[in-house]
Amino acid sequence: MRINRVLRFGIGAVAVALAATACGGGSDTASAADHVREGKLTIGIKFDQPGLGLRNKDGSYSGFDVEVAKYVAGKLGVKPEAITFKEAVSTQRETLLENGQVDFIVATYSITDKRKQSVDFAGPYYVAGQALLVRSDNTDIVGVESLNGNKKLCSVKGSTPSQNVKDNHAKDVQLQEFDTYSLCVEALRSGSVDAVTTDDIILAGYAGQAPGEMKVVGEAFTEEKYGIGLKKGDQETRNKINDAIEEMFADGSWQTAFETQIGPLEGSTLTPPAVDRY
Structure with missing residues (x-):
């Protein structure tokens, strides 16, 4: 998708x-x-x-x-x-x-x-398909290809999305891992991380929960x-x-x-x- x-x-x-x-x-x-x-x-x-x-x-x-x-x-x-x-x-x-x-x-x-x-x-x-969630005012990150430059990327422990980005798309990305995606989203809203990655349908739910604060960017780059x-x-x-x-x-x-x-x-x-x- x-x-x-x-x-x-x-x-x-x-x-x-x-x-x-x-x-x-x-x-x-x-x-x-x-x-x-x-x-x-x-x-x-x-x-x-x-x-x-x-x-x-x-x-x-x-x-x-x-x-x-x-x-x-x-x-x-x-x-x-x-x-x-x-x-x-x-x-x-x-x-x-x-x-x-x-x-x-x-x-x-x-x-x-x-x-x-x-x-x-x-x-x-x-x-589903893996994608990225960023703050609405972010113009630097438009897809997985723009995560280079030591961007801070968050996902959860025990999942594969963040490592997939590092292994296949952005070698120098800084990975941050928390127990839940809600903690990643809070880190994004506070500015502690630049993006959150997981499946598009999950990110869409978080974006819809806080209209105007966050957005899903880029094309999905996996099949889940x-x-x-x-x-x-x-x-x-x-x-x-x-x-x-x-x-x-x-x-x-x-x-x-x-x-x-x-x-x-x-x-x-x-x-x-x-x-x-x-």
Whole structure:
């Protein structure tokens, strides 16, 4: 997906808060399939990504990933009120799955060969692309090619975007890594860093949260396939989640969730990715 399309999505749209109350789940020896049979699920999401996975001040949760998680849970037979949402920061996602602290994760989780060595993925349910977020008054940075000159670039620990820039685009960029993207955004707003990098859809959410303060610049320069992470070897649940994702594409719920949480398409169209049945 190209970033110039993301910028036409009406990124200032306010995410609709959708509640999910805590019930069940946690770290135990039961499988995701066991929990489904009990009518409950614990799902990992991000808590600090506007438009994608956000814990609101009233304790509810909103975002595109949240809507995907709720739809999938519903197709598995679990009601929204029986979902426990657990924060899944980038550095902890594999551990949460391996330890059984969550049943699956829907948290801008890019499918990579390295990650598939320790967890399984359903999907992808969305394809994003890496881009840059800068302050609105910045005229020096117009894309990844302009990050040279010891610019300060921020991303999060346990993710790959900042290292990708250093390895492939700007050798002398100074990398700053924090635990969450919200901390990177605060550093950008304060002037401590020059740019934040991650997937375009994530950056669009932050830009929309503070209109006039920040902007997404340049073309997307990677392809990131978002998948739903599961414990390694849970083929039963993976197959059922893949079925649910394809149903979400087919019945229009996927596009509706995107338009509601990220913003109106304004003449553009979304093309669902092909689910990988590996």
